[in-house]
Structures are given as C-alpha cells and as structure tokens.
Amino acid sequence: MAIFITILQRVFYAVMLxxxxxxxxxxxxxxxxxxxxxxxxxxxxxxxxxxLEQIRKDYGLDQPFIVQLGQYIGKVLSFDLGxxxxxxxxxxxxxxxxxxxxLLLVITAQIFALIVGVLxxxxxxxxxxxxxxxxxxxxxLFGYAAPVFWTGILLLITFSLNxxxxxxxGMVDVTVEGGFFTHAWDLFKHMVLPVFTLSTIFLALxxxxxxxxxxxxxxxxxxxxxxxxxxxxxxxxxKHALKNSLSxxxxxxxxxxxxxxxxxxxxxxVFSWPGLGSLALQSIIARDTPTILGILFFSALVVIVGNxxxxxxxxxxxxxxxxxG
Amino acid sequence: xxxxxxVENLRIELTTRDGIAPVIDDLSxxxxxxxxxxxxxESGCGKSMTALAIMGLLPEKVGRIASGTIMFGxxxxxxxxxxxxxxxxxxxxxxxxxxxxxxxxxxxxxxxQISEVLRRHQNLGKTAAWSKAIELLDAVRIPNPNGRIxxxxxxMSGGQRQRVMIAxxxxxxxKILIADEPTTALDVTVQAQIFDLLRDLGRETGTATILITHxxxxxxxxxxxxxxxxxxxxxxxxxxxxxIEHPRHPYTKGLISCVPHLVATLTDERxxxxxxxxxxxxxxxxxxxTCLFASRCNLADDKCRSKRPPEVHFKGQQNSACWHAEQL
Numbered sequence: 001m002a003i004f005i006t007i008l009q010r011v012f013y014a015v016m017l018x019x020x021x022x023x024x025x026x027x028x029x030x031x032x033x034x035x036x037x038x039x040x041x042x043x044x045x046x047x048x049x050x051x052l053e054q055i056r057k058d059y060g061l062d063q064p065f066i067v068q069l070g071q072y073i074g075k076v077l078s079f080d081l082g083x084x085x086x087x088x089x090x091x092x093x094x095x096x097x098x099x100x101x102x103l104l105l106v107i108t109a110q111i112f113a114l115i116v117g118v119l120x121x122x123x124x125x126x127x128x129x130x131x132x133x134x135x136x137x138x139x140x141l142f143g144y145a146a147p148v149f150w151t152g153i154l155l156l157i158t159f160s161l162n163x164x165x166x167x168x169x170g171m172v173d174v175t176v177e178g179g180f181f182t183h184a185w186d187l188f189k190h191m192v193l194p195v196f197t198l199s200t201i202f203l204a205l206x207x208x209x210x211x212x213x214x215x216x217x218x219x220x221x222x223x224x225x226x227x228x229x230x231x232x233x234x235x236x237x238x239k240h241a242l243k244n245s246l247s248x249x250x251x252x253x254x255x256x257x258x259x260x261x262x263x264x265x266x267x268x269x270v271f272s273w274p275g276l277g278s279l280a281l282q283s284i285i286a287r288d289t290p291t292i293l294g295i296l297f298f299s300a301l302v303v304i305v306g307n308x309x310x311x312x313x314x315x316x317x318x319x320x321x322x323x324x325g
Numbered sequence: 326x327x328x329x330x331x332v333e334n335l336r337i338e339l340t341t342r343d344g345i346a347p348v349i350d351d352l353s354x355x356x357x358x359x360x361x362x363x364x365x366x367e368s369g370c371g372k373s374m375t376a377l378a379i380m381g382l383l384p385e386k387v388g389r390i391a392s393g394t395i396m397f398g399x400x401x402x403x404x405x406x407x408x409x410x411x412x413x414x415x416x417x418x419x420x421x422x423x424x425x426x427x428x429x430x431x432x433x434x435x436x437x438q439i440s441e442v443l444r445r446h447q448n449l450g451k452t453a454a455w456s457k458a459i460e461l462l463d464a465v466r467i468p469n470p471n472g473r474i475x476x477x478x479x480x481m482s483g484g485q486r487q488r489v490m491i492a493x494x495x496x497x498x499x500k501i502l503i504a505d506e507p508t509t510a511l512d513v514t515v516q517a518q519i520f521d522l523l524r525d526l527g528r529e530t531g532t533a534t535i536l537i538t539h540x541x542x543x544x545x546x547x548x549x550x551x552x553x554x555x556x557x558x559x560x561x562x563x564x565x566x567x568x569i570e571h572p573r574h575p576y577t578k579g580l581i582s583c584v585p586h587l588v589a590t591l592t593d594e595r596x597x598x599x600x601x602x603x604x605x606x607x608x609x610x611x612x613x614x615t616c617l618f619a620s621r622c623n624l625a626d627d628k629c630r631s632k633r634p635p636e637v638h639f640k641g642q643q644n645s646a647c648w649h650a651e652q653l
Contacts, residue, residue: 220427221422221427222428222429222431224382225422225490225493228382228419228420228494229419230413230414230446231411231415231445232411240430244431317432318432319432319477
C-alpha cells in the first residue's frame with residue numbers, strides 16, 4: 001500500500017516538474033527576438049506591418065504573454081502540442097512518428113552500456129590486477145575522453161567504408177525484402193554502429209563505477225558470512241555481491257539517462273538516424289518554434305519517466321531505499 | 326575417545342609490508358565433541374586467525390598455513406581442496422562473527438539467508454528450507470517467527486541479527502561452532518541473552534563450541550577449557566576453573582586480575598583493579614626466539630629475553646609456556 005502512495009507522490013511531482021519545464025521553455029523562446037510571424041512573412045517574401053499584425057492575430061500572438069502561456073499549457077495538458085509550420089503537420093503526430101526510432105536507439109544503448117559495463121566491472125573486480133582490469137580502466141579513460149561524434153565518424157570510416165560490415169546510415173534498407181527476421185536482421189545491422197557509439201561513454205562510466213563498488217562490497221562482512229556458509233564463488237559474486245553493488249550503478253544510470261537522450265541527437269546526426277534528434281536539428285534550422293517546444297517537452301517527459309523508473313528499480317534492488325529508520 | 330578436532334603445530338604466515346610474519350606459531354589444540362573451548366587474549370593475538378584457518382578462510386594471497394595439520398574427522402583441513410572446504414563450511418563447521426550489524430546481506434530477507442544454507446548443504450527444496458528456517462528462527466527465540474522470516478536485516482536490532490546469525494550457523498547442526506567475539510558489538514543485557522542461547526543450543530545439538538573472546542567473565546561462565554593466546558603463541562591452556570584458581574602464566578594472571586568479580590565476591594572488599602601494562606608486540610617481532618611477553622612481564626629475566634620458553638605440563642592437563650611457571 002505504502003508503495004502505491006509513494007508512486008502516486010512521485011507521479012504528482014513529475015507532473016509538476018513537467019509544467020515547470022513547459023513554462024520555462026515557453027518563456028525562454030518568447031524572450032528570443034522575432035516570432036513566427038516574421039518567419040512566415042520571410043517565407044512568403046516579405047509583408048507590411050498590417051499583414052504581420054494580421055498573422056499575429058491569427059496565431060493569437062497579439063495576446064499578452066501570460067494569456068499565451070496559459071493557452072499553451074492548456075493545450076499541452078490536453079495532449080495538443082500545436083501545429084508545425086515547416087512540416088505543416090500537428091507537432092504531436094510529427095513527434096510520435098520519430099519517437100520509436102529514438103527510443104529504440106536510446107534504450108538499446110542504455111541497456112547495452114549497463115549490461116556490458118556491469119559485466120566488465122564484475123570481471124575486473126574479481127581480479128583487480130589482471131589484464132582485463134587494466135583493459136577496463138583503459139577503455140573507461142578512452143570512453144570518457146572521446147567525443148561521441150568523433151567515435152561515430154571513426155567507426156563509420158572503419159566499419160562501413162573500409163570493411164563494409166555495417167551500413168553507413170539510416171534505420172532500414174528499403175531494398176531489403178523478406179519476412180520478419182530478414183527485416184529484424186537489417187534493422188540490427190543498422191543499429192550496431194549508432195548504439196555502440198552512443199553507449200561507449202556510458203559503458204565507461206558504468207564499468208568503472210561497478211568495478212569500484214563491487215570491490216568494496218566483496219570486502220564486506222556479509223561476503224565473509226556467505227563464504228562461511230560454504231557457498232560457491234559464483235554464488236557469492238553473482239548473488240550476494242552483485243545485487244549490493246548495483247545500487248550506485250543504477251543511480252548513475254538514472255542520472256545519465258538525460259545525457260543519453262541528448263547524446264542521441266549527435267549520434268542521430270552522424271548516422272542519419274531518423275529520430276527526434278534529426279527532427280530537432282531540422283526544426284531549429286527552420287525556426288519551427290512549435291516543433292522545438294514540442295521536442296523539448298517530450299525530452300523532458302522521457303527523462304522524468306526514466307528517473308521514475310530508476311527510482312522504482314532501486315527500490316526493487318535495495319529494500320532499505322525509502323524505508324524509514 | 327579421539328578428539329573431534331586436533332590442531333598440531335600450526336604455523337600461519339602473513340605477508341606484510343615488512344616481510345613474512347608468523348601470526349600463529351606452533352599452536353596445538355584439541356577440541357572434544359560437545360565441549361566448549363575458549364580462546365582468550367588481547368586483540369592481535371591470533372585468536373581469529375586460528376578460527377579462520379580452521380574454516381579455510383584465511384585472507385587470500387595474504388595469509389597461508391605454512392606448516393602443521395588441522396585434523397577433523399580423519400581429514401587434514403589444511404590440505405583439503407577448496408571444494409571440500411566449501412562442503413564442510415556451514416555444514417560441519419560454522420562460524421558467527423563479531424559484527425551482527427553488517428554480517429547479514431542487506432538486500433535479502435533473513436528467511437532467504439537462513440534457508441540458503443539449508444538448500445546448499447541439506448538438499449532441501451525451497452519450501453522445506455523455508456519452513457525449517459521458521460523453526461530455526463523460533464529456536465533462537467525470535468518472537469513471531471512466521472512474521473519476522475520475511476523481514477530484511479535493517480528491520481531488526483543488533484541482538485536479533487546475531488540470533489539470525491546463530492540460526493544460520495546452527496541450521497545444519499554442525500559438529501563445531503566457532504563464535505568469534507559474538508557479543509562484543511552488543512549491549513550488556515543482550516550479551517547475557519546471546520550467551521544463554523549459545524549454551525542452551527550447544528547443549529541441545531551436542532555442538533562443540535570454540536568461543537573467541539577477551540571477556541574472562543564470559544569464559545568462566547561458558548567454557549570448560551580455555552586457551553590463552555599471546556602474540557600468536559599459546560601461553561597457557563587447561564580447564565577453566567583450574568586456570569582461574571591458579572594461573573601458571575603471568576599473562577593469564579594479568580588477564581584474570583583485570584576482571585574484579587572473578588577474584589572476589591561482591592561483599593568482599595574489592596582488590597584494586599589492575600591492568601596488563603604495555604601492548605602486544607608488533608607482527609615483525611612475532612618470529613623471535615624469546616618469550617614475547619617478556620617486555621610486559623614483572624618476572625622477566627635474561628633467560629626470558631634470550632630463549633622461547635617450552636611448554637611445562639601440570640597436573641589436570643594444564644600447560645604453560647613460561648620459564649617461571651613452576652614458581653607461580
């Protein structure tokens with residue numbers, strides 16, 4: 001019962017946070033000079049003050065700021081993100097068209113980074129002076145230092161230009177024909193490079209943190225108890241130590257989730273991945289304010305939901321989280 | 326009757342920054358079925374090291390058994406394989422530790438942690454192990470075992486956690502229970518309860534207990550025989566009553582006079598409370614061929630400082646490693 005109250009509480013805070021983000025985004029864009037009327041007038045080859053006034057009236061831009069803000073929030077709360085001028089489509093449908101591609105990229109990269117990072121961390125913690133351990137330290141350093149777009153371009157040159165193992169961009173190959181598995185394989189091949197690029201930095205973060213927390217946990221008293229019970233090395237490491245050393249990693253993963261989402265923008269640009277990042281880039285160039293606002297709103301939503309999920313996972317891992325005393 | 330556990334000439338070496346140090350030097354002991362034997366001595370005297378060596382849990386890469394044998398049921402544990410030691414640990418020989426607050430895994434329920442050892446050694450299924458765990462929780466006198474079984478360690482007090490540790494240790498009815506300062510971290514009223522519990526359960530199951538402590542009062546109450554250890558060596562051993570009555574080693578004498586109620590009843594005028602002055606020598610000096618207690622001993626003479634004292638045997642199976650044992 002208590003857990004449901006906590007969840008409700010969290011969801012309430014999340015909604016409040018989202019509204020705050022909305023207000024902030026809207027105000028900041030409002031502060032910027034120029035508005036949609038200018039853009040439209042520009043696109044149609046110039047207009048006089050009267051026409052501009054008319055356009056502003058049509059779009060409700062002549063209203064005071066606070067009224068506009070209220071209207072916008074009201075619209076968003078009824079799941080209407082407005083209308084894109086550049087694409088001439090509702091922003092909501094525009095975003096939902098691109099969301100699956102981005103979510104696929106972001107979630108796969110995050111899961112890949114978590115699993116591989118944790119495994120590398122565990123292996124190297126079991127033998128802190130071994131070859132693998134040094135390899136992990138080195139990779140982590142490299143992962144930290146290398147910018148995402150640079151890694152991406154380097155991988156492109158190596159694996160798609162020189163070795164031609166993977167396609168250079170896009171999400172699917174339209175010339176591919178066949179059943180579900182053929183298409184899945186095609187998608188997989190397109191995903192390998194972008195996912196790897198996006199996950200390198202996080203893989204580095206997670207593996208280092210996991211190595212450190214695993215080493216700390218392996219020295220704790222309850223591990224000695226587990227040994228005194230006669231459990232096998234694997235039971236001790238994977239049952240007793242791993243669950244305890246996961247908490248910091250999951251916490252970090254939750255914090256880094258926003259970084260993964262923003263990293264996706266760069267990766268999508270490098271690999272021409274048809275996701276939200278590409279859409280954001282194009283709409284910024286086109287000064288398509290409603291679309292930009294919509295994307296900002298959606299990213300905030302993704303990050304907040306990501307954090308909410310992290311919180312729930314932490315509770316599952318460690319019963320002490322959220323308990324009193 | 327052959328002893329349950331027989332340790333002979335055990336030498337444990339620890340690799341330190343200053344080189345190899347013998348933390349346990351030429352230690353022999355016997356433990357009979359069902360009896361309680363106590364290891365006494367200050368911190369750093371090798372009590373815990375001996376226990377860990379018996380368990381096969383010496384710190385990896387740092388400590389090793391250099392020589393000697395640990396015979397248990399016709400088997401030399403000092404040469405047993407890791408797999409064999411894992412079979413013995415928790416099943417035939419089990420151990421409880423000093424810090425109940427941190428000795429249980431915080432992310433599993435105590436039911437899981439108790440039944441785990443039953444599943445490992447007794448081939449019990451999940452449900453059978455779980456209901457046995459409830460019985461054990463009841464046996465260690467935790468009220469409402471059916472409800473508490475699903476609790477996590479952080480929901481229990483220190484005393485309760487130590488009871489859970491005892492339940493885990495006794496789950497497979499081991500032949501030997503090693504209790505390494507089981508009450509040091511607990512407050513005094515709880516200490517007495519834990520000792521009562523250990524004594525009662527030990528009697529019920531016929532488990533032999535090795536009680537490691539520096540609490541002479543606990544020794545007098547709990548143990549039949551005791552081994553006084555000093556700087557990795559056996560200073561004195563024998564029946565508890567006899568040693569308290571007439572210690573044959575100045576170190577034992579010092580330890581006993583640190584505890585007022587052992588030497589006088591409450592109505593008597595209290596003798597002055599004494600201390601054993603000085604500290605245990607550093608690990609570096611452990612290997613020396615002298616009496617290691619000489620630097621703190623009132624009786625020390627040139628002989629003590631130049632040659633390690635041999636063990637002197639007294640009647641009633643009391644032994645003392647002191648050049649002046651006869652005069653004490």
